[in-house]
Amino acid sequence: MKFYLRLLAYVRPYTLQALASILLMAMVGLLDAFRVLLIKPIFDQVLKPSDITPHLPLFGAHGVVIDHRVVQLNLEQLVPGHFHNAWTMVAFALVTSSIVKSLCDYLGTYLSNYAGYGLITDLRNDLYESILRRSVSFFQKHSTGTILSTLINDVEKVQFAMSTVMSEFLQQFFTFLFLTVVVILYGGKLAWVLLLFVPVVISSARRIGRSVRTTTRSGQDKLAEIQNILHETVTGNRIVKAFNMEVWEMVRFRTAARRLFRANLRSVSAQAISSPLMDFIGFVAIALLLLLGRTRIQQHAMTEGVFLAFIVAVFKLYDPVRKFALFYNNFQQAMGASSSIFNFIDAQDDVREKPGPVQLKAFKKTFSFNHVNFCYADEEGQKQVLHDINLIAHRGEVIALVGPSGAGKTTLVNLIPRFFDVTSGAIMIDGHDLRDVSLHSLRTLIAKVTQETILFNDTVRNNIAYGQPDVPKQKIIDAAKAALAHEFIEQMPDGYDTVIGEKGFRMSGGERQRLAIARALLKDAPILILDEATSALDAQSESLVQAALANLMQHRTVFVIAHRLSTVRRATRIAVLEEGSITAIGTYEELLTSSPTFQKLHQLQFFDISEAAVAARNHS
Numbered sequence: 128m129k130f131y132l133r134l135l136a137y138v139r140p141y142t143l144q145a146l147a148s149i150l151l152m153a154m155v156g157l158l159d160a161f162r163v164l165l166i167k168p169i170f171d172q173v174l175k176p177s178d179i180t181p182h183l184p185l186f187g188a189h190g191v192v193i194d195h196r197v198v199q200l201n202l203e204q205l206v207p208g209h210f211h212n213a214w215t216m217v218a219f220a221l222v223t224s225s226i227v228k229s230l231c232d233y234l235g236t237y238l239s240n241y242a243g244y245g246l247i248t249d250l251r252n253d254l255y256e257s258i259l260r261r262s263v264s265f266f267q268k269h270s271t272g273t274i275l276s277t278l279i280n281d282v283e284k285v286q287f288a289m290s291t292v293m294s295e296f297l298q299q300f301f302t303f304l305f306l307t308v309v310v311i312l313y314g315g316k317l318a319w320v321l322l323l324f325v326p327v328v329i330s331s332a333r334r335i336g337r338s339v340r341t342t343t344r345s346g347q348d349k350l351a352e353i354q355n356i357l358h359e360t361v362t363g364n365r366i367v368k369a370f371n372m373e374v375w376e377m378v379r380f381r382t383a384a385r386r387l388f389r390a391n392l393r394s395v396s397a398q399a400i401s402s403p404l405m406d407f408i409g410f411v412a413i414a415l416l417l418l419l420g421r422t423r424i425q426q427h428a429m430t431e432g433v434f435l436a437f438i439v440a441v442f443k444l445y446d447p448v449r450k451f452a453l454f455y456n457n458f459q460q461a462m463g464a465s466s467s468i469f470n471f472i473d474a475q476d477d478v479r480e481k482p483g484p485v486q487l488k489a490f491k492k493t494f495s496f497n498h499v500n501f502c503y504a505d506e507e508g509q510k511q512v513l514h515d516i517n518l519i520a521h522r523g524e525v526i527a528l529v530g531p532s533g534a535g536k537t538t539l540v541n542l543i544p545r546f547f548d549v550t551s552g553a554i555m556i557d558g559h560d561l562r563d564v565s566l567h568s569l570r571t572l573i574a575k576v577t578q579e580t581i582l583f584n585d586t587v588r589n590n591i592a593y594g595q596p597d598v599p600k601q602k603i604i605d606a607a608k609a610a611l612a613h614e615f616i617e618q619m620p621d622g623y624d625t626v627i628g629e630k631g632f633r634m635s636g637g638e639r640q641r642l643a644i645a646r647a648l649l650k651d652a653p654i655l656i657l658d659e660a661t662s663a664l665d666a667q668s669e670s671l672v673q674a675a676l677a678n679l680m681q682h683r684t685v686f687v688i689a690h691r692l693s694t695v696r697r698a699t700r701i702a703v704l705e706e707g708s709i710t711a712i713g714t715y716e717e718l719l720t721s722s723p724t725f726q727k728l729h730q731l732q733f734f735d736i737s738e739a740a741v742a743a744r745n746h747s
Contacts, residue, residue, distance in 0.1 A: 130462050130465040130466055130469060131458070131462060131465075133465075133469060134246070134250070134285065134289060134461075134465060137246040137249050137250055138242055138246055140245065140249070141241065141242035141245045141246065144238045144239075144241045144242045144245075145238070145239070145242040147234075147235075147238050148234075148235045148236075148237075148238035148239035148241075148242065148294070148297065149297060151231045151232075151234050151235030151238065152231070152232075152235040152239070152294075152297035152298045152300075152301050153301045154227070154228070154231040154235075155228055155231050155232050155235060155298050155301060155302070156298065156300070156301025156302040156303070156304060156305045156306075157301070157305050158224045158227060158228040158231070159228065159302045159305065159306070159443070160302070160305035160306050160308065160309050160440070161220075161224055162221065162224055162225075162228075163306065163309050163436055163439055163440045163443060164309060164436065165217055165220055165221060166432065166435055166436035166439055167313075167430075167432040167433055167435075167436045168183040168213065168216075168217055168432070169217055169432070170430075170431060170432035170435055170436075171430055171431075171432035171433075172213045183213055183216060183217070205220065206219050206220055207219070232298065235294065235297070235298065236294045236298075239290070239293055239294035239297060240290045240291070240294055243286070243289040243290030243291075243293050243294070244286070244290050246289055246290075247282065247285060247286040247289060247290065250282065250285065250468065251278070251282050253472060254277070254278060254282065254468055254471060254472055255278065257471060257472045257474075258274060258278070258471060260476075261474060261476060262476045262477050262478040262546065262547070263478075263541070263546040263547060264476075264477045264478075264547065265474060265476070265477075270351075270355045271354075271355060271358045272351050272352060272353070272354035272355020272356070272357070272358055273351045273354075273355065274471075275351075275354050275358070276347060276350055276351030276354050277351070277467050277468060277471055280347055280350050280351070280354075280464075281347055281464035281465070281467050281468050282464070282468065284347070284460050284461055284463075284464035285461045285464050285465050285468065287457065287461070288457045288458050288460065288461030289461065292454055292457045292458070295450070295454070296454045299446070299447040299450050299451070299454070300447070302443070302446075302447050303444060303447035303448070303451075306440050306443055306444045306447075307444065309436070309437075309440040310437065310440045310441055310444060313429075313433050313434075313436050313437040313440065314416075314437045314440075314441075317416055317419055317420060317423065317437065339394060339456045339459045339460060339463075341463070342390065342393045342394035345390045345393070345394075346387065346390040346391050346393075346394050347463070347464060347467065348390075349383065349386045349387040349390045350387055352383045352386070352387075353380070353383045353384060353387055356376070356379055356380050356383055357380075360376050360380075394460075404452075412441075412445075413438070413441060413442070413445070416437075416438065416441060417438070420434050420437070420438065477547065477548060478545055478546070478547065478548050478566075480565065480566050481562065481563060484563060484564055484565040484566075484568075485559050485563050485564045485565065485568075486565050486568045487556065487557070487559070487564055487565065487568040487569060487571075487572060488568075489572070489653065490522065490556065490557065490572050490653040490654055490684065491522065491557050492521065492522055492557050492558075493519055493520065493521050493522070493555070493556075493557065493558075494519070494520045494543070494554075494555070494556050494557075494654065494684060495518065495519040495520070495554070495555045496516045496517060496518040496519075496539075496542075496552070496554055497517060497552055497553045497554070497555060498515055498516070498517060498551070498552040498553075499513060499515070499516040499517075499542070499549050499551075499552035499553070499554060500513055500514060500515060500516075500549065500550045500551045500552055501513040501535075501538060501542065501547065501549055501550050502550045511550075511707065512535050512538050512707050513535050513538060513539060513707045513708075514706075514707045514708045515552075515708065516539065516552070516708070516709055517709070518702055518709060518712070520684055520686065521684075522653070522684055523682065523683070523684060524684055524685075524699040524700065525680060525684075525685040525687060525697060525698045525699045525700075526684075526685065526686050526687070526698065526699065526700055526701075526702065527687050527688075527689065527695035527698035527700070527701040527702070528540070528686065528687070528688045528701075528702050528704060529688075529689065529695060529701055529702070529703055529704070529725065529728060530703055530704035530705055530724065530728075531705065531724075531728075534704040534705055534706060534707065535704055535706075535707040536658075536688045536704055537658055537688065539704070540656050540658055540686050540688060542554055542561075543573060543654070543656060543686060544569065544570050544573045544575070544656075545561050545562075545564075545566060545569060545570075548562065556569070556572075571652070572652050572653055572654050573652050573654045573655075573656065574646075574647035574650045574651075574652035574654070574655050574656070575647070575655075575656040575657075575658070576640070576643050576644055576647050576655075576656070576657050576658070576676075576679075577643075577658040577659065578658060578659035580630075580631065580636075580639040580640055580642070580643045581630070581643075582627060582630055582631035582639060582642060582643070584626065584627070584628060584629045584630075585626060585627070586621075586623065586624050586625060586626055586627070587616050587619065587622070587623045587624070587625050587627060587642065588600070588603055588623040588624060590627065590631070590642060590646065591603050591606060591607060591623075591642065591645045591646050591649055592646075592649060593646055595649065595650075598649065600623070602649060603623065603645075603649060604623070606645045606646075606648040606649040607623075607642075607645045609645070609648050609675070609678045609679070610641045610642070610644040610645035610648055610675040610678070610679070611641055611671050611674055611675045611678075612638070612641040612642055612644070612645050612675070615634075615638055615641075627642075637671055637672055640672050640675075641671065641672060641675050644672070644675045644676060644679050645675075647679055648678070648679055652683075653683055653684060654683065654684050654685075654686075655679065655680065655683045655684070655685045655686070656685075656686050656687075657676065657680075657685065657686070657687040657688065657689070658688045659688055659689060677697075680697075695715070696715055698714075698715070699714075700712055700713060700714060701713060701714065701715060701718055701725070703718065703722050703724050703725050705724055710722065710724060711724070711725060
């Protein structure tokens, strides 16, 4: 119920449309019941020409008793005065009520769906915004497939319930309400027989609904698993082909599809029982009413027309009752889906911004790590990655981080834009703890270029000017020239308006990297992070990227990670990391004499370079 109430809270901006749709659907239900009332005068007067009575009572010959008063409603009171014939009065009432009902049905359905789709649009926007603002650890805990399944499939389940099903529910609810009045007015004591079946209907619907909710959630989870496999195989299609793993991936997909098939069957079996069950209950009730009604007619307690109108009303009443079970199942599916949606919206970030944070205007003096420790939390518990890190970078310095794989270099630079919070210690920027600083203002001061270049399926221009749609084109060109990217961009079919494909796969690795450098140049942030920016490139591409990086690093404070020591020769200072600790800090020449680890790295790379040179000479 709490999820349902939260969903209804999203209706507030569409209150006017929702209320109008309710009123219009109430009119639809009222007119549907009114047409049932016309059955009595049709059979008792219209089809009996010998009956010349001037009155066409709708509530029986003697009316109904309400609050000790007899109330009667005649059809001639509802039609224009110049209609006197029974047939013309009934025909006018039928045609007019059908036209008004159709109009109300159309407008009510439109407005109900307007409110429903508006609600879902706002919910989807809130969910996407919530996911987008989650910290990096959130994306480590949840697979891409799970996130996409929630954004698409779970929202679609809620959308169907809150738009299509809701409009149908409103119509059927008011039809049920007004037909119930007709059944009570015409049936009298016979109507109370139907109450015997109400507990059976309600208890059955509740049990089926609980089962539907559980099986729906299971099905959504299995669908998320399929989407995760799809995402991995589509984005990693080159690896799949290189390792001849098509058959393996097909087996994985078919196994997951089979699990989804079974989950869907369980959901269908839970839902499918409701309609035949309601059919059985409904027709048992009608059979009983026919038996009792025959006795009432024989006793002249009611006319054939009244009884026929009563039975038609019961039949029409049965349709909403049967559909209510389906509606309940749909709403239970929506509740199962909404639980995942609101869990994502309500997720607590590991990285949270304090109220009234410090707004940084510029980076002026120093960026420092003071006794920083950092732990990752996983299923096995806490795993310490960084130990007592002390490091200071003054404005304009280039700090290089070197060390073996797994030493904690990338983790260290990920703390700079506060992708994670330190476990203990503090990171300071111009004397402010990062935890006291606005995330937006902090990240505005930082640009990052990584080994895995992230580009979007958009134009070259929009990739360089990411997040800056109004920047003049000349500035984009200047950034591309400084990144040594202008020449190859101009050779593309549409130049800066060329769409580069998903992740920029239409370009070489060096071209993608220079595009990322142009993006960082255009941002013009005073702090720069380079994480293995040239490690995946060939010698020619690396030389071009190194030249572009040299332009990018000018007049900036730089933290650079590189396995190739040639990349860090220009560093002001080099920090050597081993097993999460800084074991040495100094210049390139100082570390060659003071750090065994750095000496080893130097010797290994010098040996590799020498071997490559010898191989090249032998080849020539």
